[in-house]
Amino acid sequence: xxxxxxxxxxxxxxxxxxxxxxxxxxxxxxxxxxxxxxxxxxxxxxxxxxxxxxxxxxxxxxxxxxxxxxxxxxxxxxxxxxxxxxxxxxxxxxxxxxxxxxxxxxxxxxxxxxxxxxxxxxxxxxxxxxxxxxxxxxxxxxxxxxxxxxxxxxxxxxxxxxxxxxxxxxxxxxxxxxxxxxxxxxxxxxxxxxxxxxxxxxxxxxxxxxxxxxxxxxxxxxxxxxxxxxxxxxxxxxxxxxxxxxxxxxxxxxxxxxxxxxxxxxxxxxxxxxxxxxxxxxxxxxxxxxxxxxxxxxxxxxxxxxxxxxxxxxxxxxxxxxxxxxxxxxxxxxx
Amino acid sequence: xxxxxxxxxxxxxxxxxxxxxxxxxxxxxxxxxxxxxxxxxxxxxxxxxxxxxxxxxxxxxxxxxxxxxxxxxxxxxxxxxxxxxxxxxxxxxxxxxxxxxxxxxxxxxxxxxxxxxxxxxxxxxxxxxxxxxxxxxxxxxxxxxxxxxxxxxxxxxxxxxxxxxxxxxxxxxxxxxxxxxxxxxxxxxxxxxxxxxxxxxxxxxxxxxxxxxxxxxxxxxxxxxxxxxxxxxxxxxxxxxxxxxxxxxxxxxxxxxxxxxxxxxxxxxxxxxxxxxxxxxxxxxxxxxxxxxxxxxxxxxxx
Amino acid sequence: xxxxxxxxxxxxxxxxxxxxxxxxxxxxxxxxxxxxxxxxxxxxxxxxxxxxxxxxxxxxxxxxxxxxxxxxxxxxxxxxxxxxxxxxxxxxxxxxxxxxxxxxxxxxxxxxxxxxxxxxxxxxxxxxxxxxxxxxxxxxxxxxxxxxxxxxxxxxxxxxxxxxxxxxxxxxxxxxxxxxxxxxxxxxxxxxxxxxxxxxxxxxxxxxxxxxxxxxxxxxxxxxxxxxxxxxxxxxxxxxxxxxxxxxxxxxxxxxxxxxxxxxxxxxxxxxxxxxxxxxxxxxxxxxxxxxxxxxxxxxxxxxxxxxxxxxxxxxxxxxxxxxxxxxxxxxxxx
Numbered sequence: 001x002x003x004x005x006x007x008x009x010x011x012x013x014x015x016x017x018x019x020x021x022x023x024x025x026x027x028x029x030x031x032x033x034x035x036x037x038x039x040x041x042x043x044x045x046x047x048x049x050x051x052x053x054x055x056x057x058x059x060x061x062x063x064x065x066x067x068x069x070x071x072x073x074x075x076x077x078x079x080x081x082x083x084x085x086x087x088x089x090x091x092x093x094x095x096x097x098x099x100x101x102x103x104x105x106x107x108x109x110x111x112x113x114x115x116x117x118x119x120x121x122x123x124x125x126x127x128x129x130x131x132x133x134x135x136x137x138x139x140x141x142x143x144x145x146x147x148x149x150x151x152x153x154x155x156x157x158x159x160x161x162x163x164x165x166x167x168x169x170x171x172x173x174x175x176x177x178x179x180x181x182x183x184x185x186x187x188x189x190x191x192x193x194x195x196x197x198x199x200x201x202x203x204x205x206x207x208x209x210x211x212x213x214x215x216x217x218x219x220x221x222x223x224x225x226x227x228x229x230x231x232x233x234x235x236x237x238x239x240x241x242x243x244x245x246x247x248x249x250x251x252x253x254x255x256x257x258x259x260x261x262x263x264x265x266x267x268x269x270x271x272x273x274x275x276x277x278x279x280x281x282x283x284x285x286x287x288x289x290x291x292x293x294x295x296x297x298x299x300x301x302x303x304x305x306x307x308x309x310x311x312x313x314x315x316x317x318x319x320x321x322x323x324x325x326x327x328x329x330x331x332x333x334x335x
Numbered sequence: 336x337x338x339x340x341x342x343x344x345x346x347x348x349x350x351x352x353x354x355x356x357x358x359x360x361x362x363x364x365x366x367x368x369x370x371x372x373x374x375x376x377x378x379x380x381x382x383x384x385x386x387x388x389x390x391x392x393x394x395x396x397x398x399x400x401x402x403x404x405x406x407x408x409x410x411x412x413x414x415x416x417x418x419x420x421x422x423x424x425x426x427x428x429x430x431x432x433x434x435x436x437x438x439x440x441x442x443x444x445x446x447x448x449x450x451x452x453x454x455x456x457x458x459x460x461x462x463x464x465x466x467x468x469x470x471x472x473x474x475x476x477x478x479x480x481x482x483x484x485x486x487x488x489x490x491x492x493x494x495x496x497x498x499x500x501x502x503x504x505x506x507x508x509x510x511x512x513x514x515x516x517x518x519x520x521x522x523x524x525x526x527x528x529x530x531x532x533x534x535x536x537x538x539x540x541x542x543x544x545x546x547x548x549x550x551x552x553x554x555x556x557x558x559x560x561x562x563x564x565x566x567x568x569x570x571x572x573x574x575x576x577x578x579x580x581x582x583x584x585x586x587x588x589x590x591x592x593x594x595x596x597x598x599x600x601x602x603x604x605x606x607x608x609x610x611x612x613x614x615x616x617x618x619x620x621x622x623x624x625x626x627x628x629x630x631x632x633x634x635x636x637x638x
Numbered sequence: 639x640x641x642x643x644x645x646x647x648x649x650x651x652x653x654x655x656x657x658x659x660x661x662x663x664x665x666x667x668x669x670x671x672x673x674x675x676x677x678x679x680x681x682x683x684x685x686x687x688x689x690x691x692x693x694x695x696x697x698x699x700x701x702x703x704x705x706x707x708x709x710x711x712x713x714x715x716x717x718x719x720x721x722x723x724x725x726x727x728x729x730x731x732x733x734x735x736x737x738x739x740x741x742x743x744x745x746x747x748x749x750x751x752x753x754x755x756x757x758x759x760x761x762x763x764x765x766x767x768x769x770x771x772x773x774x775x776x777x778x779x780x781x782x783x784x785x786x787x788x789x790x791x792x793x794x795x796x797x798x799x800x801x802x803x804x805x806x807x808x809x810x811x812x813x814x815x816x817x818x819x820x821x822x823x824x825x826x827x828x829x830x831x832x833x834x835x836x837x838x839x840x841x842x843x844x845x846x847x848x849x850x851x852x853x854x855x856x857x858x859x860x861x862x863x864x865x866x867x868x869x870x871x872x873x874x875x876x877x878x879x880x881x882x883x884x885x886x887x888x889x890x891x892x893x894x895x896x897x898x899x900x901x902x903x904x905x906x907x908x909x910x911x912x913x914x915x916x917x918x919x920x921x922x923x924x925x926x927x928x929x930x931x932x933x934x935x936x937x938x939x940x941x942x943x944x945x946x947x948x949x950x951x952x953x954x955x956x957x958x959x960x961x962x963x964x965x966x967x968x969x970x971x972x973x
Contacts (some may be wrong), residue, residue: 019478027494112961139626143619145570147577148593148611155600155607233744239700239760240739241817242732251758274485278574282597293578296493306481308490316481 006324013320020312025070036265079306093288098181099169100280100287104272106203107211108265115215116261119222123257124249128225128263134219141216141309146275150209150282157205167284170199206283209273214268224263229257259329266322270315364405370627376620384436391430392416396585399425404448404603418607422595428605431587432613438576438588439617443569447504452508455550457511458518463526463549473519476512484509488571492580499582502575506568517560521553555632562625566618573614589614645716647825647857648675648697651823653710655689655696662929666692666705668881671954674825679851679858681872681889683865683904687925689881690861694827698737699727715824733763736818740830746802753798756782756817763821785816808839812846819850826851827859832867843872865904869893874960877901880926880936883954887961897963899941923971935965943967 576590596607
């Protein structure tokens with residue numbers, strides 16, 4: 001894609017990003033009640049600390065100035081102090097971020113690896129038992145409440161069968177040196193296969209739970225797209241050439257059929273962000289999602305605000321990537 | 336090659352009597368047995384919700400510590416008076432599920448109604464009036480779409496605090512953009528069609544045109560989309576309740592019931608399982624029914 | 639005498655192809671007989687819905703659900719095709735019988751290079767190529783370049799790596815022809831080869847087909863709705879209407895002295911210089927629905943000279959050797 005167009009599209013994002021920031025800011029600023037009091041809660045604070053906090057938060061300044069400060073700080077990654085952790089918010093978030101990213105990536109991978117072959121198969125064997133099963137499966141996939149499904153999986157595999165662990169990211173006995181902060185990678189790099197398996201067993205259930213709705217959607221998209229492609233003129237022409245089924249399917253059809261799948265995957269990855277909170281809570285996964293939920297109950301608003309902003313920005317960027325992917329991959333779409 | 340089949344389609348269209356397309360589509364929907372069955376299930380839930388006090392065998396909030404974690408009727412120690420067992424406080428699960436239907440359906444319906452109303456108005460305005468109105472609304476839609484759903488709702492709930500009213504507002508806040516987009520698209524297409532031109536030529540006011548001419552014709556897709564979204568909203572509400580951000584105890588909400596049961600997954604699987612099953616059943620039925628609706632109303636499905 | 643020279647290359651008898659649609663059974667091809675002789679060019683004329691394309695899709699075995707061949711016989715080089723297994727049919731397609739489609743833009747896969755789409759048919763069918771992989775690739779590439787040159791694509795060596803959308807409409811049609819002819823088929827079925835092209839390009843493409851036909855001694859079936867094309871390039875002509883053949887004969891016979899009212903109508907509705915000052919007379923009415931057709935002449939509703947006997951099933955009447963008309967009036971005012 002030509003550089004100029006890319007930059008142009010990026011610039012179009014700016015007002016959206018700005019708007020998102022405004023909303024996040026307003027959400028916090030318009031909280032009823034005194035945020036400082038809410039934040040302090042039952043903790044013992046001196047009057048001096050309290051007024052310092054008030055000043056720090058700039059609560060005495062007019063709204064637009066506060067927003068400017070907020071924005072300025074946000075750009076540098078300064079979201080203030082997490083009162084509860086007594087550390088900068090950004091540090092706390094950065095600490096928990098890799099766990100969430102790792103979980104999301106594994107879920108995404110699982111979804112792609114399952115949905116695409118299933119979708120292709122369902123299309124090729126349209127209206128057979130397999131196809132009907134796949135349709136039912138995908139309907140179930142979007143109708144299952146994630147939190148319930150996760151608990152069900154836990155009950156089955158962890159409690160009854162004792163095959164998989166109940167919670168957490170890795171067992172206590174495994175001490176792993178953090179390099180990339182992605183446990184699955186770090187354990188492999190260091191040759192700790194026992195730890196790798198341990199981490200794997202911990203991530204399996206949450207990843208399945210998180211990725212289920214996405215798998216269902218991607219399967220349907222792939223199936224529909226494949227059916228459409230199989231009906232297209234170039235597939236008929238390929239048949240008229242006497243090519244083998246294998247070649248037609250994999251060389252002619254698949255390439256074109258996967259385009260919608262890829263762009264939907266990019267968009268749906270964003271919804272994984274939301275699902276994170278639920279799944280991490282159910283499985284006790286030490287990631288950002290669970291942190292946010294906890295912080296809400298602890299009234300730790302600076303952290304919630306920072307996390308929401310981070311999520312929103314990521315989501316906007318993901319949609320952007322989906323857009324770009326779709327236009328670049330689709331050879332017929334003229335930019 | 337498909338010209339022959341096209342020809343056949345032409346035959347069908349020509350020989351149809353002049354009936355309202357809406358009714359004909361409804362007829363198509365009725366012909367789809369799965370969808371009809373699903374709609375019936377949804378209807379059952381609605382009945383449960385409305386007549387909960389008459390149907391539920393027990394008081395959903397009555398605690399009885401002697402019945403704590405009592406198993407369902409088909410297991411040892413079960414009791415027909417408490418068919419699905421009791422939760423950690425000895426409350427009847429079946430009754431709580433029935434009352435929980437009220438919460439889910441009420442919130443789902445309220446959110447969809449609110450969102451659709453706002454969405455239709457905004458979409459009509461944006462699509463028909465264009466100009467700065469369109470730009471402003473479209474920008475707002477883009478920005479709101481920049482939030483993953485749950486995050487936005489959670490953020491709002493965090494700020495506003497839990498409670499029935501707040502959930503409805505929080506969910507509707509993001510939900511309205513979806514019918515808005517649909518309506519805007521349809522309006523943009525519709526305004527070019529002749530009957531709008533005719534109305535304009537006859538001197539009809541803009542408001543009149545928007546309401547009387549355009550709206551009836553865009554209702555079909557909006558209805559279809561709204562039913563699909565309803566399922567989504569119900570799951571969202573349950574998720575929020577699960578996290579503790581939904582309706583507060585002692586009101587029974589399916590989501591919070593599942594959350595309560597988490598502590599007992601080792602010894603009393605029924606506490607979490609049955610409420611979740613209820614959610615699954617309701618949402619699945621809505622999805623199947625709305626799928627049927629979409630198939631019935633989608634012009635591409637008619638040869 | 640049954641030597642191959644006198645036996646027709648393609649013999650179709652009583653072909654019936656139907657589509658099971660929601661509204662009923664559509665008999666797109668209802669009792670078609672035709673012959674294609676060695677080295678001849680047969681023109682098939684008819685409007686949309688006449689069954690001309692479906693007939694030859696049936697010959698190629700490309701009719702897909704909900705369509706199916708109801709009955710009849712298709713013999714290619716004396717061999718019956720209707721019962722053939724798909725794998726055997728695949729050997730025939732592209733190698734002995736080739737087809738081009740109306741719109742080269744949709745018939746060529748936008749995601750694959752032109753070179754690949756050309757070479758794959760060679761890889762699939764050509765037994766004369768060397769076995770060893772590298773030698774095979776070189777040989778195939780040479781052949782591809784040769785084909786491109788044959789159809790008149792300039793600098794073929796470089797253009798093999800281009801994608802379909804990087805060529806003009808006329809070039810794409812040529813490429814499609816190159817692909818169809820790559821394995822030197824005995825029969826080329828060209829479905830509306832000129833409909834999507836400008837008039838000047840039309841002439842070039844048709845001349846190209848004629849040249850190659852002469853060079854290879856190939857038989858050609860030209861499916862078109864354009865009588866002008868037929869007049870210039872075809873030896874014999876077959877007119878189809880509503881799934882049936884209504885008139886056959888040599889081009890000269892049919893064009894100069896059309897016997898079926900439909901053919902007469904077609905010729906009358908072409909604007910010609912000789913008609914200057916007179917009004918063009920289009921044919922009234924529309925093609926009938928193909929479901930539940932009454933057992934009578936299908937042109938009845940639009941015929942200006944219909945009679946009572948036309949209300950029964952009309953069979954083809956032979957007027958002379960190879961000259962047949964489906965009309966009760968055939969044979970009137972004759973020698």
